[in-house]
Amino acid sequence: MESGFQGHNLVRAVVTAEALAVINGLQFALDLGFTKVxxxxxxxLVVQNIQQLSEDYSESRPFTWDAKNLVRKFNSCRFQFIARERNGAAHAMTVKGMRTERDSFWVENAPLKALEVADSDRQSIRPP
Incomplete structure (x- = not known):
């Protein structure tokens, strides 16, 4: 499990921030030598724009194009939409990242709060 937080003070649109996060995540995985992600x-919206074969005319089009180009560098790359309510760990890492003045990256670990929330997320999606 790898994750990170990178600040973008000039980004105002949520969809743009999400698209940049995808690009940064893909580049991070490539830098670490991963071939399947x-x-x-x-x-x-970002996941759908990247997965669709037709042309993307949304405001995040340049980022979608960059993401699709990065995807070609992997042997296997799959995208999944995960509702925010089911992925509290991502939110916990974002909160932690926003409290620091520098970019933060975690490889094979994460902030303690994020690990606790991830465990709770896993338990909430298990069948009874």
Whole structure:
């Protein structure tokens, strides 16, 4: 499990921030030498724009194009939409990242709060 937080003070649109997060995540995975990845996002629009074969005319089009180009560098790359309510760990890492003055990246670990929330997320989706 790898994750990170990178500040973008000039980004105002949520969809743009989400698309940039996807690009940064893909580049991070490439930098670490991964060839097979599953990228999860709580932005259904960004995931759909990347997965669709037709042309993307949304405001995040340049970022969608960049993401699609990065995807070609992997042997396998799958995108999944995960509702924010089911992925509290991502929110916990974002909160932690926003409290620091520098970019933060975690490889094979995460802030304690994020690990606790991830465990809770896993338990909430298990069948009874």
């Amino acid at each position: 599953i990228l999860e996002s709580d932005s259904r």
